[in-house]
Amino acid sequence: MVKNFKGVVVFLLMATFIVFFRQRTARTYRSTSQPNGFLPPAACLLVSNTTITPLKNTSHLLVSAYMDQRVKGLDVRIISIFRRDSIQPLQCLFNCGGHCNKTAFLTTPTTVLQHSDNFGFPFVTTDAMCSIPKNCHATHVTLLTEPHTERGSNLSWLPIRNKTNGSEMRFKFNFTVCISNLFGDYNNVLQFAQTLEMYRLLGVDRVVIYNTSSGPELSRLLQSYSQEGFVEIVSWPINKYLNASGGWLFSKFGGDLHYFGQLTTLNECIYRSMERSRYVLLNDIDEIIMPYQHNDLMSLMNTLQQQQPNTGVFLIENHIFPKRHFEPSGMFHLPQWDGVPGVNILEHIYKEDPDRSIYHPHKLIVQPRMVEQTSVHEVLKHFGRRYKVPLEVCRIIHVCKVPRESLQLEQLHVDKRLWDFHEKLIPNVDRVLQRVGLLLSERER
Numbered sequence: 001m002v003k004n005f006k007g008v009v010v011f012l013l014m015a016t017f018i019v020f021f022r023q024r025t026a027r028t029y030r031s032t033s034q035p036n037g038f039l040p041p042a043a044c045l046l047v048s049n050t051t052i053t054p055l056k057n058t059s060h061l062l063v064s065a066y067m068d069q070r071v072k073g074l075d076v077r078i079i080s081i082f083r084r085d086s087i088q089p090l091q092c093l094f095n096c097g098g099h100c101n102k103t104a105f106l107t108t109p110t111t112v113l114q115h116s117d118n119f120g121f122p123f124v125t126t127d128a129m130c131s132i133p134k135n136c137h138a139t140h141v142t143l144l145t146e147p148h149t150e151r152g153s154n155l156s157w158l159p160i161r162n163k164t165n166g167s168e169m170r171f172k173f174n175f176t177v178c179i180s181n182l183f184g185d186y187n188n189v190l191q192f193a194q195t196l197e198m199y200r201l202l203g204v205d206r207v208v209i210y211n212t213s214s215g216p217e218l219s220r221l222l223q224s225y226s227q228e229g230f231v232e233i234v235s236w237p238i239n240k241y242l243n244a245s246g247g248w249l250f251s252k253f254g255g256d257l258h259y260f261g262q263l264t265t266l267n268e269c270i271y272r273s274m275e276r277s278r279y280v281l282l283n284d285i286d287e288i289i290m291p292y293q294h295n296d297l298m299s300l301m302n303t304l305q306q307q308q309p310n311t312g313v314f315l316i317e318n319h320i321f322p323k324r325h326f327e328p329s330g331m332f333h334l335p336q337w338d339g340v341p342g343v344n345i346l347e348h349i350y351k352e353d354p355d356r357s358i359y360h361p362h363k364l365i366v367q368p369r370m371v372e373q374t375s376v377h378e379v380l381k382h383f384g385r386r387y388k389v390p391l392e393v394c395r396i397i398h399v400c401k402v403p404r405e406s407l408q409l410e411q412l413h414v415d416k417r418l419w420d421f422h423e424k425l426i427p428n429v430d431r432v433l434q435r436v437g438l439l440l441s442e443r444e445r
């Protein structure tokens with residue numbers, strides 16, 4: 001009897017404990033991911049159709065949302081541009097499964113990670129990180145300033161991209177080049193066509209270009225490349241939202257945001273390429289990352305990757321070819337290119353030695369899956385090791401106007417590496433220029 005009584009007490013205690021514990025977990029669960037007061041309007045998910053989406057009640061701008069399960073407990077990264085002096089607590093609002101009923105909307109707190117490079121500008125590239133609520137097949141996300149949002153508020157939703165499990169990845173591309181920004185009336189058509197065709201010969205499969213504005217002929221050429229699928233144009237109307245600076249340092253150039261939002265677009269491009277490209281090249285539009293001991297980028301990277309295991313970031317040294325010095329014979333001054341605006345890179349073979357006494361910028365080849373945040377000349381957060389590639393193995397050919405006008409021809413070095421490709425490069429450039437009606441015909445010359 002006494003024994004039985006003890007048994008009942010133990011049973012009751014256990015039952016109470018289980019019920020209590022269950023409620024507790026349910027409560028904790030609700031407090032971090034509660035059904036929201038939000039009731040959607042008829043069209044329950046107004047999905048943003050622009051690359052830049054202003055966040056209601058704030059000065060911040062949202063760009064895109066990517067699944068990222070490399071950081072434990074923070075599953076979704078919303079690449080954004082935040083105003084540094086007015087960062088408030090935010091809630092991530094998820095839509096689960098594309099449903100429109102009340103229980104399909106759940107919130108979790110937002111973790112705001114500003115990138116360390118802001119160069120003094122009021123706005124900075126920011127990752128708004130969200131953890132997906134339990135039992136939610138999250139399809140869309142947005143941010144809220146108030147946990148309980150009014151009925152019928154028109155929220156702009158971002159689709160959550162790249163939801164596949166990384167382990168079953170098949171790369172569609174080996175190499176993607178990310179060109180951060182086109183702006184002003186950039187119309188350097190000949191150099192652009194030569195550079196893109198050079199990329200193609202080196203094994204690049206895709207060039208992603210963020211377009212704020214561009215000159216008329218260049219726009220035509222870009223459209224043509226984009227129809228063909230080699231170039232992916234992402235519209236980047238940053239000036240509609242901010243007074244984006246044309247310079248890199250706030251104290252010198254003023255404005256709201258570093259260099260037309262270059263840092264944001266570079267990061268966006270890394271995440272866009274995460275699941276589809278083995279490598280990503282981060283360089284400017286007038287730069288070619290050139291292997292000097294291999295015929296293409298794949299054989300270069302196979303060698304480097306073998307020598308440098310567990311390395312995901314490769315730094316490539318920049319070498320400037322001043323455009324005021326021409327190769328004297330003029331053998332590549334071709335008459336069919338006379339009507340094409342821009343620089344003919346084959347005519348510039350004189351290279352400056354980098355002045356290594358000052359900070360000398362590199363550009364990057366990365367495995368996107370090993371990068372979390374990037375800047376222009378360095379990655380900010382990454383996994384694995386980084387490696388400075390020796391200049392005799394690979395360096396950048398950068399034909400441009402030089403600020404350092406002091407160097408004379410005798411102080412420069414002859415580098416004709418581009419000429420090794422002329423037999424294929426010239427007809428390929430002719431073909432694309434012809435396609436957009438820019439090549440001078442025999443008769444017109």
Ligand SMILES: *[C@@H]1O[C@H](CO)[C@@H](O)[C@H](O)[C@H]1NC(C)=O
Pocket residue numbers: 049050
């Ligand atoms: C986005 O949607 C709005 C409203 O539906 C429309 O006016 C606008 O043209 C669209 N923009 C783009 C780039 O599709």
Ligand SMILES: *[C@@H]1O[C@H](CO)[C@@H](O)[C@H](O)[C@H]1NC(C)=O
Pocket residue numbers: 096097099100101102103104105
């Ligand atoms: C409501 O949304 C939930 C997702 O949270 C879904 O499981 C459920 O089927 C939806 N109910 C209806 C009636 O659509």
Ligand SMILES: *[C@@H]1O[C@H](CO)[C@@H](O)[C@H](O)[C@H]1NC(C)=O
Pocket residue numbers: 056057143144145146148149150153155
């Ligand atoms: C904006 O602020 C108002 C007033 O505080 C609030 O009711 C509304 O839910 C907020 N909207 C968002 C999207 O956070």
Ligand SMILES: *[C@@H]1O[C@H](CO)[C@@H](O)[C@H](O)[C@H]1NC(C)=O
Pocket residue numbers: 152153154
């Ligand atoms: C939501 O959008 C509709 C149509 O675009 C508009 O009539 C309505 O006033 C908006 N509601 C709010 C709360 O902004």
Ligand SMILES: *[C@@H]1O[C@H](CO)[C@@H](O)[C@H](O)[C@H]1NC(C)=O
Pocket residue numbers: 161162163164271272273275276
């Ligand atoms: C990842 O997202 C980008 C941008 O939306 C897309 O082009 C790419 O195809 C996606 N990759 C996968 C594997 O879904």
Ligand SMILES: *[C@@H]1O[C@H](CO)[C@@H](O)[C@H](O)[C@H]1NC(C)=O
Pocket residue numbers: 171172173174205298
């Ligand atoms: C990537 O490179 C490998 C090895 O060189 C090659 O077999 C494959 O076809 C390439 N893939 C693409 C998409 O070019």
Ligand SMILES: *[C@@H]1O[C@H](CO)[C@@H](O)[C@H](O)[C@H]1NC(C)=O
Pocket residue numbers: 211212213214218219220222223233
């Ligand atoms: C680049 O953007 C400008 C400004 O919106 C536009 O006029 C131009 O057509 C765009 N170029 C391409 C190739 O999309």
Ligand SMILES: *[C@@H]1O[C@H](CO)[C@@H](O)[C@H](O)[C@H]1NC(C)=O
Pocket residue numbers: 243245246253254255256
């Ligand atoms: C935009 O920034 C420039 C400096 O880059 C400054 O001169 C100009 O006044 C600013 N314009 C506005 C509207 O803030």
